[in-house]
Amino acid sequence: MQELRAVGQTYPIHDATEKVTGDLVFGSDLRLPGMMCAKLLLSPFAHALVKSVDAAAAEALHGVVGVFSHLNAPQTPYCRSRLVPGEPLCVEDETLFAATARFVGDRVAAVVAADRETAAEALRLIEVDYEPLPPVLTAKAALAAGATPIHDGGNLVYEYDRELGVALPSRPDTLSTVTTVATQKLHHAALEPHVCLADYDRSGTLTIWTPSQGVYGVRTVVADLLGLSYSRVRVIKVPVGGSFGGKQEFILEPVTAFLALRTGRPVRLTLDREQCIVATTTRPATTSTMRTVVDSDGMLLDVEVDTVLDAGAYSGSSPEYALMMAHKLTRLYRAPHYRHRGRAVYTTTPVAGGFRGWGAPETVTSVEIHLDHVARRLRMDPVELRLRNLVSPGDIDPATGMSLGDARIRQCLESGAQAFGWSRRFSRVVETGRLRRGVGVACGGHYNGLLGEASSESSTMTLKMNEDGSVDLNASLHEVGCGSGTAMRIIIAEELGVDWERITTREADSEATPYDIGCYASRMIYVCGAGARATAAELKERLVQAASRLLDLPAASLRVGPGRVEVADEPGHGLTYAEIVRGIRVRDGHDMIVTHTYCNRSNPGSYSAQFAEVEVDVLTGLVRVTDFLAIADVGRAINRGMVEGQYRGAVQMGIGYALCEEVALDDQGRPRPGGFKNYHLVNAPDMPDVAVLLVEHEGDEGPYGAKSVGEIATVPTAAAVINALNDALGTSITTLPATPERVLAAIAELDSAGQRQTRSARRGPTCD
Amino acid sequence: MRLTFTVNGRRRGIEVPATTRLIDVLRVHLGMTDTKEGCSEGECGACTVILDGKAVNSCLVLAPQVNGRDVLTVEGLAGDAELTVLQAKFIEHGAIQCGYCTPGMLMSAKALLLHDPDPSETEIRMALAGNICRCTGYTAIVEAVQDAARAGVEQNGPR
Numbered sequence: 001m002q003e004l005r006a007v008g009q010t011y012p013i014h015d016a017t018e019k020v021t022g023d024l025v026f027g028s029d030l031r032l033p034g035m036m037c038a039k040l041l042l043s044p045f046a047h048a049l050v051k052s053v054d055a056a057a058a059e060a061l062h063g064v065v066g067v068f069s070h071l072n073a074p075q076t077p078y079c080r081s082r083l084v085p086g087e088p089l090c091v092e093d094e095t096l097f098a099a100t101a102r103f104v105g106d107r108v109a110a111v112v113a114a115d116r117e118t119a120a121e122a123l124r125l126i127e128v129d130y131e132p133l134p135p136v137l138t139a140k141a142a143l144a145a146g147a148t149p150i151h152d153g154g155n156l157v158y159e160y161d162r163e164l165g166v167a168l169p170s171r172p173d174t175l176s177t178v179t180t181v182a183t184q185k186l187h188h189a190a191l192e193p194h195v196c197l198a199d200y201d202r203s204g205t206l207t208i209w210t211p212s213q214g215v216y217g218v219r220t221v222v223a224d225l226l227g228l229s230y231s232r233v234r235v236i237k238v239p240v241g242g243s244f245g246g247k248q249e250f251i252l253e254p255v256t257a258f259l260a261l262r263t264g265r266p267v268r269l270t271l272d273r274e275q276c277i278v279a280t281t282t283r284p285a286t287t288s289t290m291r292t293v294v295d296s297d298g299m300l301l302d303v304e305v306d307t308v309l310d311a312g313a314y315s316g317s318s319p320e321y322a323l324m325m326a327h328k329l330t331r332l333y334r335a336p337h338y339r340h341r342g343r344a345v346y347t348t349t350p351v352a353g354g355f356r357g358w359g360a361p362e363t364v365t366s367v368e369i370h371l372d373h374v375a376r377r378l379r380m381d382p383v384e385l386r387l388r389n390l391v392s393p394g395d396i397d398p399a400t401g402m403s404l405g406d407a408r409i410r411q412c413l414e415s416g417a418q419a420f421g422w423s424r425r426f427s428r429v430v431e432t433g434r435l436r437r438g439v440g441v442a443c444g445g446h447y448n449g450l451l452g453e454a455s456s457e458s459s460t461m462t463l464k465m466n467e468d469g470s471v472d473l474n475a476s477l478h479e480v481g482c483g484s485g486t487a488m489r490i491i492i493a494e495e496l497g498v499d500w501e502r503i504t505t506r507e508a509d510s511e512a513t514p515y516d517i518g519c520y521a522s523r524m525i526y527v528c529g530a531g532a533r534a535t536a537a538e539l540k541e542r543l544v545q546a547a548s549r550l551l552d553l554p555a556a557s558l559r560v561g562p563g564r565v566e567v568a569d570e571p572g573h574g575l576t577y578a579e580i581v582r583g584i585r586v587r588d589g590h591d592m593i594v595t596h597t598y599c600n601r602s603n604p605g606s607y608s609a610q611f612a613e614v615e616v617d618v619l620t621g622l623v624r625v626t627d628f629l630a631i632a633d634v635g636r637a638i639n640r641g642m643v644e645g646q647y648r649g650a651v652q653m654g655i656g657y658a659l660c661e662e663v664a665l666d667d668q669g670r671p672r673p674g675g676f677k678n679y680h681l682v683n684a685p686d687m688p689d690v691a692v693l694l695v696e697h698e699g700d701e702g703p704y705g706a707k708s709v710g711e712i713a714t715v716p717t718a719a720a721v722i723n724a725l726n727d728a729l730g731t732s733i734t735t736l737p738a739t740p741e742r743v744l745a746a747i748a749e750l751d752s753a754g755q756r757q758t759r760s761a762r763r764g765p766t767c768d
Numbered sequence: 769m770r771l772t773f774t775v776n777g778r779r780r781g782i783e784v785p786a787t788t789r790l791i792d793v794l795r796v797h798l799g800m801t802d803t804k805e806g807c808s809e810g811e812c813g814a815c816t817v818i819l820d821g822k823a824v825n826s827c828l829v830l831a832p833q834v835n836g837r838d839v840l841t842v843e844g845l846a847g848d849a850e851l852t853v854l855q856a857k858f859i860e861h862g863a864i865q866c867g868y869c870t871p872g873m874l875m876s877a878k879a880l881l882l883h884d885p886d887p888s889e890t891e892i893r894m895a896l897a898g899n900i901c902r903c904t905g906y907t908a909i910v911e912a913v914q915d916a917a918r919a920g921v922e923q924n925g926p927r
Contacts, residue, residue: 017851019867020858021802029801188902190902191900192804241868242865273806273809482865645862645907649904652905675808676806676811681902683896683898690905
């Protein structure tokens with residue numbers, strides 16, 4: 001690999017100092033002059049007609065400037081996940097306020113008042129007359145004959161049937177295995193609760209301050225909904241206190257904008273934690289039944305999957321999300337024939353939406369738990385079974401027809417098995433005491449951008465060098481805590497040969513920064529990072545041309561050194577960047593500025609193999625993850641420490657997915673009371689040591705070979721943990737989360753089946 | 769009620785309803801937004817401040833409980849001076865990603881080091897058990913606290 005100066009070191013996130021001093025201003029810290037506080041009244045019923053809303057007492061309260069519901073707000077339907085006008089798969093089925101409440105947490109009314117206390121008091125004074133309708137709480141119930149329709153047109157939001165390759169004729173020596181895996185709704189649990197500010201000023205401009213992953217999408221949805229010109233809706237991205245997909249759709253922006261427009265006051269809308277859990281988006285609950293056929297060597301011959309995705313009350317991004325579930329498996333495994341049928345289904349439950357990994361954690365959890373069952377039946381080491389079927393560099397993904405690029409998953413798995421001591425740990429003597437250890441492995445694959453799903457993808461950036469040699473990047477960056485601002489600085493620093501601290505980046509502001517779709521689809525490094533490099537390269541070329549004029553020497557005789565352009569044959573003779581920028585401005589009146597639109601042409605896979613060790617208490621059913629190893633195919637680390645940090649955070653999220661996190665509802669569709677009190681996140685004492693090893697090979701078109709990190713990191717985690725749990729107990733747990741109750745039930749089932757004795761015979765040959 | 773207390777070394781006296789939470793005293797009444805609110809029920813630790821040397825969730829403390837007492841928030845760690853060792857170690861170890869949990873994490877860590885300048889890794893993890901981080905997986909945070917303890921100056925560092 002090329003020796004690099006700036007890329008690959010460890011850097012703090014760009015605003016670390018403001019974060020450790022408390023100086024950074026998040027959305028909830030922002031105060032606009034004359035700002036009002038808004039609060040939402042959410043439906044207590046999973047399904048009900050909102051027959052009347054009596055707001056007279058609330059409106060009479062001193063300090064209240066407005067109370068809004070479906071009775072005095074537009075009923076124009078919109079889709080919260082539309083990024084670009086005319087985007088396909090966007091079903092417009094949501095309104096600002098519900099005339100029919102479709103889940104516990106649906107927006108029924110909003111109060112705008114001078115302060116929070118008055119708004120809360122006003123909410124209590126609103127009297128709503130609901131006519132309850134039958135709740136429909138599971139996708140299965142929603143699809144049943146005679147089910148109550150949740151929207152006109154029934155409960156099926158979207159359906160697809162993807163078939164890739166040709167089914168092989170059946171053979172007598174093959175093994176067919178069927179597994180059904182169920183995954184649950186998760187809360188993103190970004191520590192910052194959802195917040196949005198909006199102000200409609202006298203010039204007719206609506207300004208929105210929001211911790212969003214995509215300001216141009218906010219503009220699209222809000223302007224279309226409220227009938228405003230795109231140039232009159234300014235969306236400013238403010239610091240994001242964690243997102244993980246939770247702030248990629250436009251949940252609070254439309255309603256906050258409406259409240260500002262209607263009251264003529266600056267408005268801030270903040271959700272509390274309980275509201276964040278029910279009334280934003282969740283990872284969709286999915287059920288996938290997977291059938292594979294393998295030959296006696298474990299080679300996959302046929303894969304068929306049937307997925308039902310619970311979209312919740314509104315379609316949001318669920319059609320696309322469901323479809324994406326069918327586009328993940330073939331990034332990971334070769335299958336001569338792959339058929340995936342999927343359905344996204346309305347239920348009267350919290351709305352599903354984008355969540356870190358976008359279908360990959362759901363699909364991979366199913367595939368990887370399933371493959372362990374196949375390995376057990378074949379008496380084959382699970383690592384060996386995977387190695388026989390994983391993709392290789394240069395493979396074509398049949399789902400998109402595009403190359404998977406330098407896909408290094410085999411290397412991840414092999415090196416990980418070695419580092420983890422897989423062979424020794426997997427073939428250990430099975431424990432029979434109260435505490436039992438098990439080990440599990442899982443692989444995952446993911447994307448680098450939208451290409452293949454979208455027909456084109458680009459990013460526009462402007463880079464300017466000042467007269468002192470400092471550099472300003474003007475781009476629609478959406479930093480969400482993953483260090484994208486720092487990464488852009490590192491890339492530009494490398495390309496130009498200047499210190500990263502002399503580069504300034506700004507964040508997205510639709511009035512001031514050029515178009516970029518936003519922080520979606522693991523595209524920041526691969527697409528925006530490559531764009532930053534290309535823009536810097538163009539600026540460098542301009543610097544050489546300017547130096548050529550100033551020195552009166554042909555450009556070919558010059559070379560670029562760190563921070564300067566010098567004469568190739570005469571080291572020491574040349575101009576610093578600052579001298580060039582000053583000189584060319586004085587001499588020719590030229591500015592040192594370039595605007596570059598980078599068009600991405602590829603979409604390789606990013607990969608991870610992960611290994612977990614768990615300890616299960618068979619008396620209590622409690623599972624503790626005691627050791628964890630993640631191998632990351634990153635192409636090239638831009639900011640090494642940040643790559644490792646993102647991986648460790650992703651493992652925290654994946655362990656929660658496997659063991660303890662769930663947006664659980666009772667038989668009336670009501671969530672558990674409280675916020676985090678009843679939503680369990682893995683804390684510091686419960687986190688294992690997570691070792692992260694990088695595979696760097698620099699074989700793709702990202703900046704210096706870099707590929708995506710943030711999403712792939714969490715894709716295989718839950719499956720690795722569940723596989724370790726099943727390894728410890730000999731169980732076949734396939735329903736997430738594996739709570740103590742479920743673990744004890746699985747143990748009891750195993751005991752009653754008397755299968756424990758046969759367990760020791762399950763292990764076949766192993767490999768490292 | 770008349771609330772008189774010390775915040776970051778400064779005497780403050782304000783009139784607030786007795787039911788006001790400490791976090792609202794700070795954020796709303798005093799305009800100090802360095803302390804963050806994450807769950808409003810003492811589960812996430814984002815709002816942690818130090819009250820007379822002990823870490824507390826400021827969303828669970830009411831105004832009368834701080835009357836006459838001493839509160840330290842994250843902006844009081846360094847004041848106008850240079851960053852404390854603990855803050856610098858958080859930056860150096862990459863213990864900060866989105867940064868929303870950071871003020872609370874720092875205050876829990878600071879409270880630990882006030883009482884135990886040389887904690888074990890387990891003790892650090894237990895001291896941070898009430899502070900949720902969704903970004904880092906905790907490793908970098910724990911390492912930062914360990915390193916700050918090793919540097920051994922937090923004990924006598926600026927209050």
